[in-house]
Amino acid sequence: MDVVDVLFVIGRVLAVFVLLLVVTILNVWLERKILADMQNRVGPDRAGPWGILQTVADGLKLFFKEQITPRKVEYGLYVLAPFLAVIPAFLMFMVVPFGRPITIGGREVPLQGADLNIGLLFILAMSSIAVYAVVLAGWSSGSKYPLLGGVRATAQAISYEAAMGIAMVSVVMFSATTGPDGTLSLAAIVERQAGTYDMTIPFLQWADFIPRWNLWPQFVAFVIFLIAIVAETNRAPFDLVEAEQELVGGFHTEYSGMRFAMYFLAEYVNIFSMSAICATLFLGGWTGPTFDGQIPALFSALLPFVWFLIKTYAIIFLFFWIRATLPRMRYDQLMQLGWKRLIPGALIWLMVSTVVIAFRQFGPPWS
Amino acid sequence: MGVLSEFFKGLRVTGRVLVDTVTGDGLVTTKYPEEFRQKPQRFHGRHVLNRYPDGMEKCIGCELCAGACPARCIYVRGADNPPDEPVAPGERFGYVYEINMLRCIFCGLCVEACPTEAITMSSLFEMSTWNREDAIYTKDELLMRPDGSVPHMFPDDPLARHKELETADGWLRATAPSGVAAYEGVQGWQGTPGRANWDPEPDQEARDA
Numbered sequence: 001m002d003v004v005d006v007l008f009v010i011g012r013v014l015a016v017f018v019l020l021l022v023v024t025i026l027n028v029w030l031e032r033k034i035l036a037d038m039q040n041r042v043g044p045d046r047a048g049p050w051g052i053l054q055t056v057a058d059g060l061k062l063f064f065k066e067q068i069t070p071r072k073v074e075y076g077l078y079v080l081a082p083f084l085a086v087i088p089a090f091l092m093f094m095v096v097p098f099g100r101p102i103t104i105g106g107r108e109v110p111l112q113g114a115d116l117n118i119g120l121l122f123i124l125a126m127s128s129i130a131v132y133a134v135v136l137a138g139w140s141s142g143s144k145y146p147l148l149g150g151v152r153a154t155a156q157a158i159s160y161e162a163a164m165g166i167a168m169v170s171v172v173m174f175s176a177t178t179g180p181d182g183t184l185s186l187a188a189i190v191e192r193q194a195g196t197y198d199m200t201i202p203f204l205q206w207a208d209f210i211p212r213w214n215l216w217p218q219f220v221a222f223v224i225f226l227i228a229i230v231a232e233t234n235r236a237p238f239d240l241v242e243a244e245q246e247l248v249g250g251f252h253t254e255y256s257g258m259r260f261a262m263y264f265l266a267e268y269v270n271i272f273s274m275s276a277i278c279a280t281l282f283l284g285g286w287t288g289p290t291f292d293g294q295i296p297a298l299f300s301a302l303l304p305f306v307w308f309l310i311k312t313y314a315i316i317f318l319f320f321w322i323r324a325t326l327p328r329m330r331y332d333q334l335m336q337l338g339w340k341r342l343i344p345g346a347l348i349w350l351m352v353s354t355v356v357i358a359f360r361q362f363g364p365p366w367s
Numbered sequence: 368m369g370v371l372s373e374f375f376k377g378l379r380v381t382g383r384v385l386v387d388t389v390t391g392d393g394l395v396t397t398k399y400p401e402e403f404r405q406k407p408q409r410f411h412g413r414h415v416l417n418r419y420p421d422g423m424e425k426c427i428g429c430e431l432c433a434g435a436c437p438a439r440c441i442y443v444r445g446a447d448n449p450p451d452e453p454v455a456p457g458e459r460f461g462y463v464y465e466i467n468m469l470r471c472i473f474c475g476l477c478v479e480a481c482p483t484e485a486i487t488m489s490s491l492f493e494m495s496t497w498n499r500e501d502a503i504y505t506k507d508e509l510l511m512r513p514d515g516s517v518p519h520m521f522p523d524d525p526l527a528r529h530k531e532l533e534t535a536d537g538w539l540r541a542t543a544p545s546g547v548a549a550y551e552g553v554q555g556w557q558g559t560p561g562r563a564n565w566d567p568e569p570d571q572e573a574r575d576a
């Protein structure tokens with residue numbers, strides 16, 4: 001490893017950082033626009049063309065606002081909590097590959113913050129730390145509404161993280177069968193989804209364009225994972241943590257200015273990261289036709305990134321669509337869905353896929 | 368799976384609305400400062416003091432409007448008409464006329480109280496000001512000009528829509544100035560304030576014919 005390698009690493013990290021900031025700015029605007037369209041409204045359209053700079057304007061406004069610190073807060077934790085929300089949100093995306101590795105000057109550069117071999121564990125760890133931000137914010141604010149929001153966040157995160165983790169396990173198990181060994185690295189999981197099914201059954205030959213995504217064999221896990229990430233990012237209909245109508249904004253009631261903006265930023269970065277992870281695990285990440293040799297090499301290198309964005313945005317759109325459609329759940333319904341449906345469902349699916357995989361690997365036990 | 372089918376039903380509704388709105392015919396809101404809606408005929412907007420077609424002021428300084436005002440926001444002082452150059456027909460005219468728009472509740476009781484239809488309401492509601500003093504409208508701003516146009520506080524403001532000031536309010540349409548329920552033979556309402564140059568209403572039979 002020499003200086004150039006170090007520079008490349010710094011460049012990758014910066015690229016991820018900038019990418020996340022840009023998509024956050026776009027996503028806030030996109031969400032408001034889509035929600036508006038789903039409610040027969042126009043939505044933000046003043047700042048810039050189609051109002052695309054609205055988030056920049058809002059960010060500037062928040063930047064110049066006073067940061068009010070209520071008298072009863074636990075100061076240290078109160079100041080720390082927003083950082084605990086933002087930093088894991090950014091770190092989480094670091095392990096997600098967002099393009100095919102490219103070669104610059106003879107060096108292989110993976111388009112990824114860092115290719116950890118414990119990628120999925122890292123993601124789970126980061127999303128657990130993000131819960132601390134909400135809990136600590138709720139507790140250190142020294143006020144009732146944030147406290148309620150924080151308590152809700154704890155319960156919700158515990159319930160849904162379990163389902164999310166179990167859904168991930170079945171994906172990891174499945175992808176172990178498509179490669180030489182089991183892996184938690186997201187880059188490897190993506191590469192194993194490349195290509196299309198080669199249909200051996202004669203009358204199904206026309207279907208050989210179907211990509212080999214984990215989505216098809218792991219569809220149940222996909223649905224469970226999708227529900228769990230909506231709950232994990234505290235989005236409607238699982239936004240009991242914020243619940244504007246009951247909790248006046250929940251855990252961030254007592255935050256203002258940049259500290260509030262950090263929560264906002266973290267929420268949208270989380271949405272993007274979680275959707276990207278979902279696309280990576282189930283929709284084949286950046287894989288897709290690149291037409292190597294048929295079009296200029298630059299486009300071939302860019303196309304995987306485009307596929308990645310398209311898949312991620314499909315899931316983000318689903319997030320927004322669901323938010324525009326469903327009312328907030330009641331608290332007991334939330335707990336029931338988590339503990340009585342998702343976790344048992346995920347466990348049963350885990351067992352089913354274990355059995356199927358074992359049969360395919362080792363044959364039936366009676367043979 | 369009742370829940371699931373309801374879920375997809377809901378998604379279909381919002382999806383359809385999205386398509387409708389994007390293609391343009393589902394939109395129910397307007398981009399306000401650029402586009403604005405037709406206001407109802409009886410909209411209670413900013414007041415206007417009217418004139419007769421010959422240019423005389425209609426207000427006779429009787430202070431009935433001030434008496435009727437529940438918000439006590441009208442201040443009127445009458446004065447004797449100068450005999451050689453009368454401002455209003457009759458003995459007296461409104462010498463001072465002020466309305467505090469910050470207190471006005473736009474109930475329209477002043478319009479009802481006025482015996483000469485001197486004060487009416489227009490359709491203009493963009494009345495924001497930079498300070499409280501500007502919110503007190505004096506006779507200079509309320510009284511229509513001899514040519515029938517109405518002054519505006521900020522005439523060059525992008526939101527100043529002078530046409531709105533020249534549509535009269537519907538109270539006059541709903542009542543007969545003579546107090547007779549049937550309009551027959553009396554001068555009725557017209558779409559612009561003040562210029563009382565309209566024809567009397569025809570009688571019922573003539574209208575039905």
Ligand code: SF4
Pocket residue numbers: 432435436437438439440441466470471472473474475476477478
């Ligand atoms: S509209 Fe009502 S409140 Fe306003 S000036 Fe007339 S009487 Fe007073």
Ligand code: SF4
Pocket residue numbers: 425426427428429430431432433443461480481482483484485486
């Ligand atoms: S506006 Fe009408 S009611 Fe008021 S002082 Fe003038 S004439 Fe009298």
